[in-house]
Amino acid sequence: MELIDGNLISRQIIEELTLEVSNLVGIKPSVTFVRVGEDPASVSYVNKKGKVAARIGIESNLMVFPEIITQEELINEITTLNEDPSVHGILVQAPLPSHIDERVVFNHVLPTKDVDGFNAANLGRLCQEDDDAFVACTPAGIVELIKRSKIETEGKRAVILGRSLIVGKPVALLMAKKGNPGNCTVTICHSRTRDLATVTREADILVAAIGRAEFVKADMVKPGAAVIDVGINRVEDASRPRGYRLVGDVAFDEVSEIASQMTPVPGGVGPMTVAMLMRNTVKAYLMATQAIT
Amino acid sequence: MELIDGNLISRQIIEELTLEVSNLVGIKPSVTFVRVGEDPASVSYVNKKGKVAARIGIESNLMVFPEIITQEELINEITTLNEDPSVHGILVQAPLPSHIDERVVFNHVLPTKDVDGFNAANLGRLCQEDDDAFVACTPAGIVELIKRSKIETEGKRAVILGRSLIVGKPVALLMAKKGNPGNCTVTICHSRTRDLATVTREADILVAAIGRAEFVKADMVKPGAAVIDVGINRVEDASRPRGYRLVGDVAFDEVSEIASQMTPVPGGVGPMTVAMLMRNTVKAYLMATQAIT
Numbered sequence A, B: 001m002e003l004i005d006g007n008l009i010s011r012q013i014i015e016e017l018t019l020e021v022s023n024l025v026g027i028k029p030s031v032t033f034v035r036v037g038e039d040p041a042s043v044s045y046v047n048k049k050g051k052v053a054a055r056i057g058i059e060s061n062l063m064v065f066p067e068i069i070t071q072e073e074l075i076n077e078i079t080t081l082n083e084d085p086s087v088h089g090i091l092v093q094a095p096l097p098s099h100i101d102e103r104v105v106f107n108h109v110l111p112t113k114d115v116d117g118f119n120a121a122n123l124g125r126l127c128q129e130d131d132d133a134f135v136a137c138t139p140a141g142i143v144e145l146i147k148r149s150k151i152e153t154e155g156k157r158a159v160i161l162g163r164s165l166i167v168g169k170p171v172a173l174l175m176a177k178k179g180n181p182g183n184c185t186v187t188i189c190h191s192r193t194r195d196l197a198t199v200t201r202e203a204d205i206l207v208a209a210i211g212r213a214e215f216v217k218a219d220m221v222k223p224g225a226a227v228i229d230v231g232i233n234r235v236e237d238a239s240r241p242r243g244y245r246l247v248g249d250v251a252f253d254e255v256s257e258i259a260s261q262m263t264p265v266p267g268g269v270g271p272m273t274v275a276m277l278m279r280n281t282v283k284a285y286l287m288a289t290q291a292i293t
Helices: A006-022 A040-056 A070-083 A102-108 A118-126 A135-147 A169-174 A194-201 A271-290 B006-020 B040-056 B071-083 B104-107 B119-127 B137-148 B169-174 B196-200 B269-289
Strands: A032-038 A059-065 A089-092 A158-161 A185-190 A205-208 A226-229 A233-236 A246-248 B029-038 B060-066 B089-092 B157-161 B186-189 B207-208 B225-228 B233-234 B244-247
Touching: A006 A040, A006 A135, A006 A271, A032 A040, A032 A070, A032 A271, A040 A059, A040 A271, A059 A070, A070 A089, A070 A102, A089 A102, A089 A271, A118 A169, A118 B119, A135 A169, A135 A226, A135 A271, A158 A169, A158 A194, A158 B244, A169 A185, A169 B169, B006 B040, B006 B137, B006 B225, B006 B269, B029 B040, B029 B071, B029 B269, B040 B060, B040 B269, B060 B071, B071 B089, B071 B104, B089 B104, B089 B269, B119 B196, B137 B169, B137 B225, B137 B269, B157 B169, B157 B196, B169 B186, B169 B207, B186 B196
Parallel strands: A032 A059, A032 A089, A158 A185, A158 A205, A205 A226, B029 B060, B029 B089, B157 B186, B157 B207, B207 B225
Antiparallel strands: A185 B186, A233 A246, B233 B244
């Protein structure tokens, strides 16, 4: 089994972007992170994104709003960012408080600044196979891993376990679209799928994104399949300093015995998400400053 | 085998809409058809749509532009319609001349007037499982046929043959989404799919939308499957007055021997498309006049 090293591949992308940004003349790409409240995971994610941006030479700004901000107030803030030409990309860190409808907020981000790719217009452009669309960072990262690991997709069967808006559906669309990577026969599975193991065993490429710890066992995987594990789940583990360890949606030890290629957790899809956010920010900058449309 | 009668079901929908529109007080729903050039099929389709609108009590207007209209001029015309509050729905009849990018034109139709459902924002909202989205008329018609024919979808395997923007992809999204109809395990096949018959035989519900006359043979269909035939293909037939007959993408005679339910061509999906356009127009009217958002 060949391990797909997301840390290594994301570092390569970050290096490529650093070179690209260093060659830019004049103003640099700029992304604004919008965070609501003090959720520790959100604080950590946004900090991480800011650090990677700085390493590349992308300017980042952080706007923090209190947990009690109303949806209307938040939308007004986003409108201000939409209208500010010095802001090339806007990322609203999820999750938002429960009194705010995330979908409504994401749909208010200007499509040309929507580096997170959650705006309906960008999802629709993805359906339209428009290369100018901003693709959500995790799906884009999965496809980039597949591409750089030279996993053949043409005519292969891809099975996507999970139908979420942020992973499952965009990945399905990307794997089915014309091109390379692409041209897969794609199956979308989910909680209502019957006889799931039969379906997942059809996969030459299996993408697991259901958020259930070590759910995919060896008997659900076709020998020789490439397995992309999108899950990040905490499992209690008294032997660890923090009392838990991180595992994916795939039972790594047993599946690694039969897969041909496989992403670890952590260090697989995770680091790709931040790298893709940076690539989207540079793309937004180029679209804004060089009128690439 | 039980025939799924699209003529009958579309008539029921048109009757329901006629009743609904007759109960509306004040201004009536209004749709504007935009046609470019004199393509006989387009002329015929638009005429048909206008007649059905009139029967329901929907006002329709036709704007015809010469084949030589530029993309920019056409977009300006659409902008005028977007800004006209008396226009509730806008339909740009495809195909457009080759010098015009259809996708760009469709994306200029205001999403809230996009009764054809081809605007990126509506495709994206379909991905977001937003019930306010306008769903393209053929996919919406397919789902309505499935619903009214009481074809069970929950946990079933649906195989969509074709990955087009106007049929394949939206149908896949609709069949995979939460709800009823919905909750299918969905597979998207296309020209690059290997061992196609094996894949299509997995289908409890098979939707054929590839535009190849009588392509789906009995050995590609699981006995007892429900088969939805979206194709409309001309086949030379000297015995017919016009020299051709219309056939679907499915070899009707042999497949009807093993399918449990099946749409004929013509008289299956075709009539549903116009009915769904009318339903979308009434929806656009209600959203505009009653501020349903």
